[in-house]
Amino acid sequence: MKIIEDKKHIITRICIMDFDGTTIDSLTPERAKPIYKDKTGEEWPFKGFWGRPESLDMDIFDFKPLPHVKADYTKEAASNNTLMVSLTGRRTKLATKIEAILHANDYKFDKYLYNYGSDTLSNKIEQIGNLLKEYPTVRTIAMWDDRISHFDSFNGFGKSLVDCGILDDFKLNEIHNPQWTK
Numbered sequence: 128m129k130i131i132e133d134k135k136h137i138i139t140r141i142c143i144m145d146f147d148g149t150t151i152d153s154l155t156p157e158r159a160k161p162i163y164k165d166k167t168g169e170e171w172p173f174k175g176f177w178g179r180p181e182s183l184d185m186d187i188f189d190f191k192p193l194p195h196v197k198a199d200y201t202k203e204a205a206s207n208n209t210l211m212v213s214l215t216g217r218r219t220k221l222a223t224k225i226e227a228i229l230h231a232n233d234y235k236f237d238k239y240l241y242n243y244g245s246d247t248l249s250n251k252i253e254q255i256g257n258l259l260k261e262y263p264t265v266r267t268i269a270m271w272d273d274r275i276s277h278f279d280s281f282n283g284f285g286k287s288l289v290d291c292g293i294l295d296d297f298k299l300n301e302i303h304n305p306q307w308t309k
């Protein structure tokens with residue numbers, strides 16, 4: 128579904144789905160590095176992980192969706208009044224790889240948003256604000272995210288949007304992914 132400029136006003140709901148551990152059951156560095164060694168014969172050669180394109184290499188790692196998130200996606204994407212957004216803390220330079228993984232798993236979003244700024248939490252909140260400015264007819268937002276340490280902030284932000292009448296409803300679907308502890 129592609130949102131054409133003059134169809135913007137029909138958007139009343141935005142669904143915002145995180146990537147790592149939410150739409151896709153991607154690997155933490157601890158799980159990924161032994162697989163990298165198995166497949167390439169080399170130790171993971173980089174200092175970082177999340178910023179590396181190699182962490183999204185489909186020839187090395189097997190990327191699968193979280194089935195219950197995929198089921199929610201399918202249900203929500205069926206509505207013409209809903210804007211489907213992929214929002215990740217990964218950086219824009221990884222867009223091609225992220226979108227290839229999502230498309231290979233039959234996710235098609237109206238927008239793919241990446242962290243262009245500071246920390247993931249602040250940037251996600253800023254981008255939700257941007258979406259509300261771009262789509263002023265929106266009345267409800269639903270999010271899917273697995274980062275436990277961000278839950279309180281998202282819920283507080285969503286409540287403030289409802290309390291001041293900007294939204295009728297905000298719901299964070301807290302995705303419990305046993306590989307994350309914080």
Ligand SMILES: [Mg+2]
Nearest residue numbers: 145147148273
């Ligand atoms: Mg995540």
